[in-house]
Amino acid sequence: MRHWTELDFQHWLYGLKDEDSHLAQCAECRGELERLKGQRRRVVAEPEVSQDFLAAQRRSIYGRLEAPRHHWHTWRWVLSAAMLLILAVGVTMQLRHKPAPAISDEQLFSDLSAIEQSAEPRAIQPMHSLFEQ
Amino acid sequence: MRRGLVFLLLLCAPLAAQMPKGFYAWWGRPEIRKDLKLSNEQQRQIRATVTQFRPHLIELRAEVNKAEIDLAAQFDHDPVDQAKADQAIEHLIAARSDLTRTLSQLSLRLRVALTEEQWQQLQRLRPAPGQGANQPNEYPQQK
Numbered sequence A: 001m002r003h004w005t006e007l008d009f010q011h012w013l014y015g016l017k018d019e020d021s022h023l024a025q026c027a028e029c030r031g032e033l034e035r036l037k038g039q040r041r042r043v044v045a046e047p048e049v050s051q052d053f054l055a056a057q058r059r060s061i062y063g064r065l066e067a068p069r070h071h072w073h074t075w076r077w078v079l080s081a082a083m084l085l086i087l088a089v090g091v092t093m094q095l096r097h098k099p100a101p102a103i104s105d106e107q108l109f110s111d112l113s114a115i116e117q118s119a120e121p122r123a124i125q126p127m128h129s130l131f132e133q
Numbered sequence B: 001m002r003r004g005l006v007f008l009l010l011l012c013a014p015l016a017a018q019m020p021k022g023f024y025a026w027w028g029r030p031e032i033r034k035d036l037k038l039s040n041e042q043q044r045q046i047r048a049t050v051t052q053f054r055p056h057l058i059e060l061r062a063e064v065n066k067a068e069i070d071l072a073a074q075f076d077h078d079p080v081d082q083a084k085a086d087q088a089i090e091h092l093i094a095a096r097s098d099l100t101r102t103l104s105q106l107s108l109r110l111r112v113a114l115t116e117e118q119w120q121q122l123q124r125l126r127p128a129p130g131q132g133a134n135q136p137n138e139y140p141q142q143k
Helices: A006-013 A020-024 A027-044 A051-066 A070-096 A105-117 A121-131 B001-019 B030-036 B041-078 B082-113 B116-124
Strands: none
Touching: A020 A027, A070 A121, A105 B082, A105 B116, A121 B041, B030 B116, B041 B082
């Protein structure tokens, strides 16, 4: 007498194997088969949902569908405007605080020295030609 | 009165000699730092002072350049608007004056960070007239 193997039970579950005469003789294998049958019944059974629950759910859905959407529309525009405003302020502040291009000490103080050493404004330099010769 | 003026001029002469003419970023040159034997603390103090003055100096440089451009525009204007031109001249004078003041204050702060000997040595390294601020007396132009 050969007991059903795990593979045999799996084949039976998937409909690949029929119940045979061994099950009529072997209480152990028959017990295992009954256990599997019970487990399968529980898995495929429809969940128990009361009619009241379903009715309440339907009423809730219809209620939301029929509620005026005007409220959400208003807030959508307000939120969009606020986001745009925040974005604009952020970009403006970023541009305002954009660091000036770096300049080396050498270049900066060379420029400053040149300004300091020039005795007169650049605008009057063309006048020099009037006094030359 | 005249004697007083002469005395005042004599008093101002050394000050004028030490004004930041030929001002250059000597603290950024390793050979000068070495020659002056600047301590780490002195270097830190000098760097902090320059860093503190830099933003204002950059603003003043822009201010002077803007005032120069404004004045040039008044010179090019036809007919010349005397009042606006005078205003541009005054603005340029004020900007240059502000620059001179700030550079002098910076120079003074840097001088205070140096010893007498270092100050004298730095004076010797000052660029000769016409040599340009980028090239002190004893050192070649940095690349």
